[in-house]
Each structure stands twice: as structure tokens, then as C-alpha cells.
Amino acid sequence: xxxxxxxxxxxxxxxxxxxxxxxxxxxxxxxxxxxxxxxxxxxxxxxxxxxxxxxxxxxxxxxxxxxxxxxxxxxxxxxxxxxxxxxxxxxxxxxxxxxxxxxxxxxxxxxxxxxxxxxxxxxxxxxxxxxxxxxxxxxxxxxxxxxxxxxxxxxxxxxxxxxxxxxxxxxxxxxxxxxxxxxxxxxxxxxxxxxxxxxxxxxxxxxxxxxxxxxxxxxxxxxxxxxxxxxxxxxxxxxxxxxxxxxxxxxxxxxxxxxxxxxxxxxxxxxxxxxxxxxxxxxxxxxxxxxxxxxxxxxxxxxxxxxxxxxxxxxxxxxxxxxxxxxxxxxxxxxxxxxxxxxxxxxxxxxxxxxxxxxxxxxxxxxxxxxxxxxxxxxxxxxxxxxxxxxxxxxxxxxxxxxxxxxxxxxxxxxxxxxxxxxxxxxxxxxxxxxxxxxxxxxxxxxxxxxxxxxxxxxxxxxxxxxxxxxxxxxxxxxxxxxxxxxxxxxxxxxxxxxxxxxxxxxxxxxxxxxxxxxxxxxxxxxxxxxxxxxxxxxxxxxxxxxxxxxxxxxxxxxxxxxxxxxxxxxxxxxxxxxxxxxxxxxxxxxxxxxxxxxxxxxxxxxxxxxxxxxxxxxxxxxxxxxxxxxxxxxxxxxxxxxxxxxxxxxxxxx
Numbered sequence: 022x023x024x025x026x027x028x029x030x031x032x033x034x035x036x037x038x039x040x041x042x043x044x045x046x047x048x049x050x051x052x053x054x055x056x057x058x059x060x061x062x063x064x065x066x067x068x069x070x071x072x073x074x075x076x077x078x079x080x081x082x083x084x085x086x087x088x089x090x091x092x093x094x095x096x097x098x099x100x101x102x103x104x105x106x107x108x109x110x111x112x113x114x115x116x117x118x119x120x121x122x123x124x125x126x127x128x129x130x131x132x133x134x135x136x137x138x139x140x141x142x143x144x145x146x147x148x149x150x151x152x153x154x155x156x157x158x159x160x161x162x163x164x165x166x167x168x169x170x171x172x173x174x175x176x177x178x179x180x181x182x183x184x185x186x187x188x189x190x191x192x193x194x195x196x197x198x199x200x201x202x203x204x205x206x207x208x209x210x211x212x213x214x215x216x217x218x219x220x221x222x223x224x225x226x227x228x229x230x231x232x233x234x235x236x237x238x239x240x241x242x243x244x245x246x247x248x249x250x251x252x253x254x255x256x257x258x259x260x261x262x263x264x265x266x267x268x269x270x271x272x273x274x275x276x277x278x279x280x281x282x283x284x285x286x287x288x289x290x291x292x293x294x295x296x297x298x299x300x301x302x303x304x305x306x307x308x309x310x311x312x313x314x315x316x317x318x319x320x321x322x323x324x325x326x327x328x329x330x331x332x333x334x335x336x337x338x339x340x341x342x343x344x345x346x347x348x349x350x351x352x353x354x355x356x357x358x359x360x361x362x363x364x365x366x367x368x369x370x371x372x373x374x375x376x377x378x379x380x381x382x383x384x385x386x387x388x389x390x391x392x393x394x395x396x397x398x399x400x401x402x403x404x405x406x407x408x409x410x411x412x413x414x415x416x417x418x419x420x421x422x423x424x425x426x427x428x429x430x431x432x433x434x435x436x437x438x439x440x441x442x443x444x445x446x447x448x449x450x451x452x453x454x455x456x457x458x459x460x461x462x463x464x465x466x467x468x469x470x471x472x473x474x475x476x477x478x479x480x481x482x483x484x485x486x487x488x489x490x491x492x493x494x495x496x497x498x499x500x501x502x503x504x505x506x507x508x509x510x511x512x513x514x515x516x517x518x519x520x521x522x523x524x525x526x527x528x529x530x531x532x533x534x535x536x537x538x539x540x541x542x543x544x545x546x547x548x549x550x551x552x553x554x555x556x557x558x559x560x561x562x563x564x565x566x567x568x569x570x571x572x573x574x575x576x577x578x579x580x581x582x583x584x585x586x587x588x589x590x591x592x593x594x595x596x597x598x599x600x601x602x603x604x605x606x607x608x609x610x611x612x613x614x615x616x617x618x619x620x621x622x623x624x625x626x627x628x629x630x631x632x633x634x635x636x637x638x639x640x641x642x643x644x645x646x647x648x649x650x651x652x653x654x655x656x657x658x659x660x661x662x663x664x665x666x667x668x669x670x671x672x673x674x675x676x
Contacts, residue, residue, distance in 0.1 A: 104129060105137050112151035112160065119159050126163060138167050145176030153183040154190060158198040171203045172210075180213035188218045188234075191227035200237055208238045215245035223254040228262040228509045231255075232492045241272030248279040256285035256301070259294030265510035268305045275305045282314035290320035290336070293329035296523055300510070302339050304526065310336060382537035390431070393565050393589045397421055400582060401568065409575045416571065420564035427561045430554035431539065438468040438477065439544030440530030442513055444485075445470070445478040473546060477530075484513035517624065518637075518656040520614055531656045533612040543613075545656060549649045552603050559596045566590045610637045610644035624658055 104125065111122045129137055141147050149169050152160040174180040184207050187195040196218070200208060209217050219239040222230040231251065235241055241251055250273045255263035264285070268275060276284050286309040289297040298320070301307040313319055321340075324332040400406055401417055410417055468474070488507060491514055506515040511528045515521075520532035522542050531545035543551045569586040573579060606616060619625040619633050627634050636658055638644065647655045 101132075101134060101137070104134070105140055108137060108148065109142055109151060112148065112155070122160060123163065135167060138164060138169055141176060145178075147173060147175075147183075149173070149183040150175060150181075150186050153187040153195055153199060156190060156192050156195065158195055161195070161198055161202075165202060171199055172205055172207060174212070178213060182207060182210050182212070182218075184208075184210065184218050185212055185216070185221050188221040188227070188230065189225055191222070191225060191230050193230055193233050196230065196233070197237075206238070208234060209240055209243060211245075215247075217243050217245075217251075219243065219251045220245060220249075220254050223251040223260070223263050223267075224258060226258050226260045226263065228260065228266055229507060231263050232266055232507070232509065235270060235272075236492055241267055241270060244279075247281070248277075250277060252277070252285050253279060253283075253288055256294065256297050257288040257292055259289065259292055259297055261296045261300050262509035264297050264300055265304070265512070268300075269509070269512050275301060275307050276309045276312070278312075282312075282316075284309040284312060284320075286310065286320045287312075287314055287318075287323055290324040290329060290332050291327055293324070293327065293332050295329075295331040295335050298332050298335050299526070302335070304510075310339065383540040386538040389589055389592055390428070392585045393562065394424055394428070396565065396569065396582060396585060397424070400579070401572065406572065406576070410568075410571060413568075413571050416564065417568050420561065420568045423557055423561035423564055427554060427557040430550050430557060434539050434543070434547050434550040434554050435541055436467050436469045437541075437547040437550060438471075438474055439542045439547045440477065440519075440532075441468070441525060441542070441544075442477060442481045442484065442511060442519070442528045442530065444481050445474050467541070481511075481513060484516075487514045488512050516656055517658050518612065518615070531612060531651070532614050534614065545651045548651070552600075552607065552648075555596055555599045555603065559593060559600055562589050562593050562596070566593070607648045608641050608644055609635060610639065610647060611635060 107125060108122075108129070111125065126138075129135070138148055147170070148164060149161075149171050152164060155161075171183055174182055184196060184199045184203075187199055207218075209219075211217055212221075216224075217239060219231060219234045219241060220243070222234060244250055252264065252267045252273050252275065255267060267273065276286075278284055284307070286298065286301045286307050289301065302310065310320060314323075318326070321333065321336045323329075324336060401410070401421075407414075407417075489512075491507060507513075508515050508521050508528050510521055510526070513528060515528055516530060518531050519528050521528045522532060522535055524535040525542050529542050529544040531548065533543040533548055533551075535542045536551070539551065539554070541547065566586055566589065569582050573582060573586075603613075606612065611619075615622070615625070615637075619635075624636055625633050639647070639659060
């Protein structure tokens with residue numbers, strides 16, 4: 022069985038053809054209503070049956086089929102019927118001017134047609150429903166003195182309240198207004214399929230609105246008619262932030278089973294949401310990986326049936342790591358074509374800390390380094406061969422020194438914490454090693470434990486406290502979801518320039534990228550090591566090739582040196598490009614993530630022109646100093662008081 026979403030519940034589309042009698046009468050009625058042109062429904066695509074979706078009429082600002090972008094030429098209609106039609110059209114067209122609605126409202130009141138404000142469209146929607154679809158409360162404020170009913174369900178079979186409609190837009194401001202002015206508690210009202218506003222917010226992927234509704238009293242353990250919770254919906258949607266938030270709040274059992282015997286893990290597997298599957302398996306410790314639904318299918322079976330390759334790979338990797346820990350298993354995983362393909366797509370296959378990610382790029386890099394390094398003791402430093410190159414000993418020693426520097430910087434970039442925002446709990450042992458795993462193995466075990474690790478831990482605790490306070494503020498004043506950057510997976514307020522790394526599964530300060538070739542995330546505190554590693558890699562490989570050419574000219578054919586030289590030489594061009602690229606980023610004080618995604622961050626837009634500009638550029642010299650000598654100033658927005666806003670470490674607390 023493969024389950025999809027219909028009418029606010031998780032149902033099997035095959036039931037319509039095979040065993041429709043298994044569905045509830047209400048569900049059968051909804052399925053019939055979906056075929057009606059006037060109902061709020063999607064097309065019957067088996068992969069996305071979801072009544073509360075972006076194609077619903079209540080999501081279409083026209084509803085009646087008008088052009089979305091049409092700007093009406095406003096004039097007061099003559100007849101009451103036309104005025105009523107115009108009243109709704111002005112709300113349905115988002116580009117319509119508020120002034121026009123105000124004029125029409127004034128005209129209607131002058132003619133004593135106030136009852137028109139309590140009328141309904143032929144599709145069964147009130148003015149309150151359409152006013153709730155707007156991203157502001159101006160129209161709602163205009164209608165409030167005339168006591169429009171905010172607590173009526175639509176008459177279209179879906180039976181949604183205005184707060185449900187507002188939730189589809191993700192506007193905390195409008196939802197807050199509706200809660201404040203409603204005569205009864207509407208936080209947990211249900212539509213015809215049993216969905217609460219919290220479930221709708223999870224369906225549409227609004228994590229901040231989910232947090233706000235919970236703070237206002239929404240019950241995260243509520244179930245719809247098919248016993249699916251907001252966590253089920255969040256997993257089906259594929260939003261790891263929502264899943265992480267609900268799990269953080271212990272909202273419901275992560276392995277809760279719905280009427281079809283399926284857990285959130287099953288639903289994420291059906292939709293191919295590999296990031297959510299990773300979270301449920303490794304962070305939420307879901308035990309549903311072996312659980313079968315009512316059709317006898319496990320999450321892996323469903324992923325295979327739906328051809329969700331990425332999810333299949335994640336679950337198989339998880340299962341194999343639970344059962345196998347041998348070197349042969351590691352070798353098999355390292356050489357897996359499927360896992361290597363995942364890296365080419367820019368993703369991992371499991372938990373980094375548990376070593377379940379594919380290591381092939383890392384081993385590939387190590388192999389070239391070791392093969393090149395072996396030439397020194399096996400060939401160049403052999404007494405007879407060294408004498409042959411005595412007149413070129415300067416080139417040989419230069420290559421050797423560069424190789425030593427390269428190895429040093431590789432060790433540093435591999436073992437240094439890039440700035441992972443996580444809480445550290447050191448485990449004591451007999452040897453008192455500096456290397457230890459963090460709580461729940463969330464951070465790479467190779468990161469050395471230093472004083473900076475404890476500072477990052479303290480910083481994380483403060484950001485977690487600020488996160489709780491920010492969520493509480495949403496419940497008090499309906500704070501806009503864009504005003505503060507929250508990470509609902511790490512449960513922190515994110516500092517500027519940080520990003521949630523999907524491989525490390527934690528937020529990283531000054532996130533640049535995750536590099537599988539060095540086996541670590543590149544961030545604030547190991548970026549300089551990464552840059553110098555790339556630089557000396559190019560110099561060392563180039564000098565090694567030059568030394569090998571000199572050697573081959575003075576000895577008979579040496580097939581080993583020839584093969585190694587060609588293999589090592591292949592890395593010079595791509596590595597040289599990396600050095601060139603990152604040199605440009607350093608001079609501009611940008612990260613790889615910012616270079617590629619600047620358009621997504623509001624602080625990169627000029628407030629006056631709206632154009633993309635670099636707010637962190639402080640001149641070549643200052644930019645170089647900030648990148649090579651990282652501090653809190655490196656990731657602060659120049660001229661801002663970020664430490665006051667989110668409680669960052671101040672003064673000399675950051676090294």
C-alpha cells in the first residue's frame with residue numbers, strides 16, 4: 022500500500038479502485054466532492070492528493086477563475102448583486118487596493134446594505150475567509166466593527182474556519198489577530214477532515230507558525246480522522262524543521278501509528294524525504310524501521326516500491342551499520358556506486374558521527390596524498406637515486422617541505438571544529454583523551470576538544486535559551502516569522518552567516534560548505550586551514566611532478582613513478598581552481614554558501630534599491646584579517662548589535 026494525502030488525511034488512492042468500502046463515510050463524501058468543480062480540491066494525482074494544497078480554491082486569490090494578476094479598474098457597481106460580487110472580488114485579487122475596498126464598504130453602508138457583509142459566495146465562503154487569506158489585517162480591522170463571524174466553517178464540504186485559511190498563508194500576524202478577536206477558542210478547531218490549524222501549518226511547511234500555535238495552546242498530539250498528527254504531516258511534507266520542533270517539544274510519539282499502520286518514518290519514506298528520514302532515525306531514534314503497516318510494508322519496502330533511491334540508500338546504510346562493523350563492511354560502503362552517486366548529488370547517506378556516510382571521496386584524496394608521499398622514502402631519498410639528483414636537491418627538498426605543510430594543514434582541517442553549534446558533554450576515561458564524542462554522537466568524533474569547544478557549547482546554550490524566548494514572544498505579540506532566523510532542528514537562533522549543515526546535522530558558524538574530500542565541514546574556525554591545505558596541495562603536487570620528471574630523465578623506465586605522477590598530476594587543475602576561487606572569496610569576505618545563495622538572505626539586499634550587495638566587504642586587508650583570524654566580528658553584520666539581539670558571547674569570551 023502507498024499512502025498519499027487527501028482531504029486533510031492520509032489515505033490510500035488505491036482504496037478508491039480496490040476497496041472503497043474501507044474508507045470512512047466522511048472520507049467517501051470528500052472524495053466525491055473532490056470531483057465537483059466548486060469544491061476546494063486538487064487534481065487526483067496519486068502522488069499529491071492533498072486537499073489543503075496550493076491548487077485549492079482557497080489558495081487561489083481569484084477563486085472564481087479571474088486572472089491572478091489582474092488589476093481591476095475600480096468603479097462603484099450599480100446593483101446590489103454587482104456590489105456584493107465586487108466586495109468579494111476585491112478580497113480575492115491580492116493586487117486590489119485597500120482604498121477601493123474602503124470606498125466600496127463606505128458606499129454599501131450608506132445604502133444600508135450591511136447585511137451584505139455577512140453574505141457567502143456560491144462556493145460557500147464568507148468575507149472573513151477571504152480577508153483571512155491576506156497577509157495583513159487591514160481589511161479585518163475594517164470589518165471588525167460590523168461583527169463578522171470569525172467562527173463559522175465554510176459551506177463547501179471542506180468545512181474550514183477562517184483561521185485555517187490564514188494558516189495556509191503562514192501569516193503569524195493574521196492568525197494572531199483571529200485568535201485575539203474570536204469569541205471562542207479557535208486554536209484547536211477542526212475542519213471537516215479533523216485537521217487543526219497546527220496540522221495545516223505542518224502541511225504547508227511553516228515551522229515558525231507551528232511554534233507560534235503551540236505557544237498559543239495548540240495541541241500537538243491532536244489527531245485527524247485517520248489518526249495522523251502534525252508530526253505525520255510534517256514528515257510527509259518533508260520539513261525537517263517542523264519534525265525537529267515537534268520532536269523537541271515531545272509533542273507526540275515519533276513512532277505513533279495511524280489508521281493505516283504507518284508512522285512518520287513510513288510517510289517520509291513514501292515521499293522520498295531523505296533528510297527527514299535521517300532525522301527520525303538518528304536524532305529522534307525512531308524504532309519504526311522494522312515496523313510493518315497494515316499492508317505488511319516497512320519504510321524500506323515503501324521506499325523501494327515508490328522508487329525513492331535516496332531514502333532507500335539512507336535506510337539500507339542505517340541497517341547495515343547496526344548489524345555490521347567490520348572492515349569489509351567499511352570497504353564495501355566506501356566503494357558503493359550508489360553512495361558515491363549520492364555525493365555527486367551533494368548529499369550524504371546517514372549519520373556522520375556514526376560513520377555511515379560514504380567515505381569514497383575522502384579515501385580517494387588520502388590515496389593520492391599517500392601515493393605521492395611514498396615516492397620520497399621509496400625512490401627519491403634512496404641513497405643511489407638521491408645522488409643522481411644532487412644538482413636538483415633544492416627542487417626535491419622544496420617538494421618535500423611543501424608535502425609536509427600539506428599534511429599538517431590536512432590534519433588541522435580534519436580535526437578542528439569548524440564552529441558546530443552543539444552542547445558538549447565530555448566523557449571521562451582512563452587515558453583522559455582530548456578526543457571524545459559529544460552527547461548522542463552528534464558531532465564528528467575527530468574534532469579535538471579544546472577551550473573553543475567549550476565556548477561553542479556555552480554559545481549554543483545561550484542561543485537555545487534565546488530560541489525559547491523567541492518562540493514565547495511569538496505567542497505574546499505574533500512576531501513576524503521573518504524577523505528572527507530560527508533553526509527548529511537545532512533549536513537555536515541562528516547568528517548571521519551560519520547555516521544548518523545537512524551532513525553534520527547541526528548549524529555551523531560561518532558555514533562555507535561540507536567537503537567530503539577532507540571529511541569535514543568547512544566553517545569559521547577551520548576555513549584558514551582549508552585554504553592553506555588547498556594552496557600547499559597544489560604547490561606540493563606541482564613540485565612533485567617536476568621532481569618526478571627530473572628523476573625519470575636520469576633513470577631507466579620506472580613504471581611506478583610514471584603512474585603515480587600521472588595520478589597525482591590529475592589533481593593539480595581542480596585544486597588550482599579551488600585556490601583561485603577561494604582567494605576571490607577571501608578578498609570579498611564571502612563564503613561559498615553566500616556566493617551561491619546571497620539572493621536568499623535579506624541582509625544581502627540593499628534596503629533602498631533592493632539590489633544584491635555584499636554587506637561584509639570591509640576592504641581587502643580587513644577582509645583577509647577577518648578570515649584568517651576568526652572572531653565574533655567575522656560573522657557579525659557590520660554596524661549591527663547582534664550580540665545584544667541574540668545574546669552572543671561578548672568581549673573576550675570568544676577566541
